[in-house]
Amino acid sequence: MATRALPSILVVDDEPHSVAAMRMALEDDFVVLEASNAEEAWALMEEHWVQVVVSDQRMPGKSGIELLTEIRDRWPETVRIIVTGYTETNDMIDAINEAGIYQFITKPWHPEQLLMAIRNAARLFELARDHERMTLEMRYLGNTASAKLEDRRRLLQEGLGFDKVLRGPNSSLNAVIALARQYASFDVPVLITGEAGTGKTDLARAMHYGSLRSDRPFFELNCAGLTDEVLAAELFGIRRGAVSGVQSTKVGILQKADRGTVFLNGVDTLSPAMQIAMLRIVREGAFQPIGSHEQMTSGARLIAGAHRDLRDAVADGKFRGDLFYALSVTELNMPPLRGRPGDIARLAERFLHDAAEEHGKPVRGLSDAALEFLENYDWPGNLPELRNEVLRMLIIAQDVTLGPELISRHILQAEPGDAGSDRRAMDLGTADGTLKDRVEMMEMRILRETMTRLKWNKSRAASELGLSRVGLRAKLDRYGIEPSATFAEED
Known part of the structure; x- marks a missing residue:
């Protein structure tokens, strides 16, 4: 028959034999976590959902009361028990009360005594959690606790x-x-x-x-x-x-x-x-x-x-x-992102400003021409690919407004078209059409990418492509490739 998950108990003691004894007494009824000092205990509290903490009072560094007081402030629902082997003064008893400690156990303790105390503490924790859940379910009744929970x-x-x-x-x-x-x-x-x-x-x-x-x-x-x-x-x-x-x-x-x-x-x-x-x-x-x-x-x-x-x-x-x-x-x-073309600009701007804040680099945004190229790409890698592209653009950018010349070549060479169509340059080998049609399509994409990357400096583009300025101009006219409003033509 299925049972509920075992409650987690944290035992804190700098003496290994004491920890081992507690574990033997408790491990049949609880998941027992072990720490030898306050620092280790705090790390375990951060990682696990602990219902009860049992701590020795006298340990190197922080005492048990100091540790349990800090745990109370961070995890007030966790039930706290102190174990001591000394005759305590009234001052110590007052400190225990002020720390909100549920119970203190004196050494030497009997296994049945310890087990009973922990069982009662775990039950107290469950009752407190049940009360919290009932308060949550009654949040619409308008009491103060419900209002605070709704705000959270x-x-x-x-x-x-x-x-x-x-x-x-x-x-x-x-x-x-x-x-x-x-x-x-x-x-x-x-x-x-x-x-x-x-x-x-x-x-x-x-x-x-x-x-x-x-x-x-x-x-x-x-x-x-x-x-x-x-x-x-x-x-x-x-x-x-x-x-x-x-x-x-x-x-x-x-x-x-x-x-x-x-x-x-x-x-x-x-x-x-x-x-x-x-x-x-x-x-x-x-x-x-x-x-x-x-x-x-x-x-x-x-x-x-x-x-x-x-x-x-x-x-x-x-x-x-x-x-x-x-x-x-x-x-x-x-x-997929290719089916959400109207979202790409909004996502790209958010990714850009998040990355700029994380890396401490001032930025204003993406230019309209850059957004147009990003919206015309299929993004087979979806959101991570877009996030990585925007981050790469931010890293190499020299201006607060990021232009299309920063975009990766395979994106600049993508053929503009309807959302969802396959426009990646790498798929030209499987495209339909004659060899002449496919070569011209590739040539048009390379021209668009080169002119954008070089900010429409025709002299540099002609030199890089091995064309004369007249030949470059003729090809641009043939394919109807014109600069966006972001760029003015340069000689």
């Missing part, structure tokens, strides 16, 4: 929600966003399909922050290229001693994201064995950590991403039909 949700949605997915007023992405907004508030699996680089992760993150789970964690994992062993370790976790070289328990994403959202991209690459494991997760929320004989369950919401249409993979026998239908209760398709 609004800030998250503005910073990481649907508004972050850039698109124009007539974008083909708008219909996808409208459906995603509806799906976000329903706790059902979602399948997001689309080419690599189309923004599936951004959409999944927006759905998380547009849902009632927005105050819980969001995790993203790309399955493509991962072996079954690595993928299982990341998703399910590893029990201590189950794998050579792993000296402590590794908590998997499904346990970390309990009540949150997990986005698994590249599910179309899953092996048959991982597809079976994934089916159990989708249907029951059940999984089994590596090295554990106990089955756990996760309350995380699952959103899956695939780089191709899984219906074809099901038809070819490469993907389980039952898993496909379990994942695709709701399905969204992200259009």
Whole structure:
């Protein structure tokens, strides 16, 4: 029978034998994390979702009370217990009370005494979390706590929600966003399909922050290229001693994201064995950590991403039909960038200003001529390719306004045409037409690219191309190639 994921307990003590004794007393009921000082404890708190911290009082560096006081300020919901082997003064007892410590245990302690105290503390943590969840669900009742929570949700949605997915007023992405907004508030699996680089992760993150789970964690994992062993370790976790070289328990994403959202991209690459494991997760929320004989369950919401249409993979026998239908209760398709020509200018400007801020280089924007070339290209690499091109332009730019002469040659040579058509120069070898037609098409693209890159300096262009000025002028007239308003013709 499936059980809930084990609570995580952090034990802090500079004496290894004390840590080992606590671990033996607790590891059957809890995931036990270990630290020998305050610094190590803080690092583990940053990485894991810890319900209870048990700390020795006297340690090198910060004392237990100092550590637990700092943990209270950062993670107030974590229950804190102090262990001491000394007769404490009234001042010490007052310090314990002021630190908000749930309980203090004196040495030597009995294993049953310690286990009972930790169980009670974990139960207290769960009761506090349940109260928080109920407060969240009652946020519309108008009390002060609900109003504060709604403000936090609004800030998250503005910073990481649907508004972050850039698109124009007539974008083909708008219909996808409208459906995603509806799906976000329903706790059902979602399948997001689309080419690599189309923004599936951004959409999944927006759905998380547009849902009632927005105050819980969001995790993203790309399955493509991962072996079954690595993928299982990341998703399910590893029990201590189950794998050579792993000296402590590794908590998997499904346990970390309990009540949150997990986005698994590249599910179309899953092996048959991982597809079976994934089916159990989708249907029951059940999984089994590596090295554990106990089955756990996760309350995380699952959103899956695939780089191709899984219906074809099901038809070819490469993907389980039952898993496909379990994942695709709701399905969204992200259009490629070539299908969003009206969004390219907006995206390019955002990428440019983000890169300029990151690298500390002043910039005003992209010229109209540069945007025209960018909009006329198919972007087979989608958003990452556009982001990289804009960054490259920024790096080599000498002016605050970036012109088309900075654009890569293969983009400048792309033939202008309707959105979605194949205009890449490298595909000319497979184009239709006579040899003369294909040669002329290549010649026209090279002329346009050269004139743009050299800012319409005809003397330099003629020299580079091995033409006379008269011959260059004749070819420009023949193909109807003229300078944009950005450039004035130069001799």
